[in-house]
Amino acid sequence: xxxxxxIVAAVTPPESDETRMNARAAARAKARPGDWLGQVLxxxxxxxxxxETVRVAQDATQQRAAQKxxxxxxxxxxxxxxxxxxxxxxxxxxKAHAGLAYEEQAAAKIQxxxxxxxxxxxxxxxxxxxxxxxxxxxxxxxxxxxWFLDLIEKVPAEEQAMLARRYEEETSRYLRDPAVA
Numbered sequence: 641x642x643x644x645x646x647i648v649a650a651v652t653p654p655e656s657d658e659t660r661m662n663a664r665a666a667a668r669a670k671a672r673p674g675d676w677l678g679q680v681l682x683x684x685x686x687x688x689x690x691x692e693t694v695r696v697a698q699d700a701t702q703q704r705a706a707q708k709x710x711x712x713x714x715x716x717x718x719x720x721x722x723x724x725x726x727x728x729x730x731x732x733x734x735k736a737h738a739g740l741a742y743e744e745q746a747a748a749k750i751q752x753x754x755x756x757x758x759x760x761x762x763x764x765x766x767x768x769x770x771x772x773x774x775x776x777x778x779x780x781x782x783x784x785x786x787w788f789l790d791l792i793e794k795v796p797a798e799e800q801a802m803l804a805r806r807y808e809e810e811t812s813r814y815l816r817d818p819a820v821a
Contacts, residue, residue, distance in 0.1 A: 654774055654777065654778055655777075655778065655781050659781070660777060660780075660781050660784075663781055663784045663785035664681065664684070664784050666784075666785070666789070667681055667784040667785075667788060667789060668681055670789055670792050674804060675800060675803075675804045676724070676725065676800070676803040676804040676806075676807040677788055677792055679804065679807050679808060679811070680717075680721070680725065680783070680788065680807070681784070683713070683717040683720075683811070684780045684783075684784070686713055686717075687710070687713055687714060687717065687776065687780070688777070690706070690709055690710040690713050690714075691710060691769070691772075691773045691776070693706040693709070693710070694706040694707050694710050694769060695766070695769065695773075697760070697761075699761070700759075700760035700761050701760075703760040703761055703765075704760050707755060707756065707760070707769075708756075710752075711752050711756070712814070712815065713815065714748060714749070714752060714776070715749065715752075715814060716811055716813075716814030716815040717811065717815075718745040718748070718749065719810060719811075719813075719814055720807050720810035720811045720814075721741070721745070721807075722741075722742060722745065723806070723810045724803055724806040724807045724810055725788070725791070725803065725807065726738040726741050726742060728791060728795060728799070728803055729741070729787060729791055732790075732791060732794045732795060733794070734787065734790065734791070737782075737787045740782075741779070741782075741783070741787070744775065744779045745779070747775065748772060748775060748776055748779070751768065751771065751772045751775070752772060754768065755768045755769060755772065
């Protein structure tokens, strides 16, 4: 973790697990079967599980395989959000949130590429992994606690259906199973 990363982390403490769980529960309550929000939340669950699988890996080979699976899930999910959901945010008066979301996901992709260069099971690997996990969980919290809830309220039903179809199309291009890699 760079000095700048450490400073930012110190002045912007992460949300608590309870706060994030409450936000996800509220978002799940707004989601409908098969809609884009439910698909996104399923991916968020899969991403968190994939981070944990990397963290608890018992050997370098297992950890590297889990890290690659995490990268597939993150990339497939972020590509779908970037192609479908963020343009909808921008089109519905949330250009700043859409721009920030693109930036955060680009940063996560860069950090994942850097993680791949580190020795599995090393302290440096775990530090980088935790830095990425913290950034990704904060990003998901922003989406779940306000950005996507606002979008659900603003977008008419016919556009919601189109977003769900398009999100599923985009994830299926990258992920073997849209819920998990």
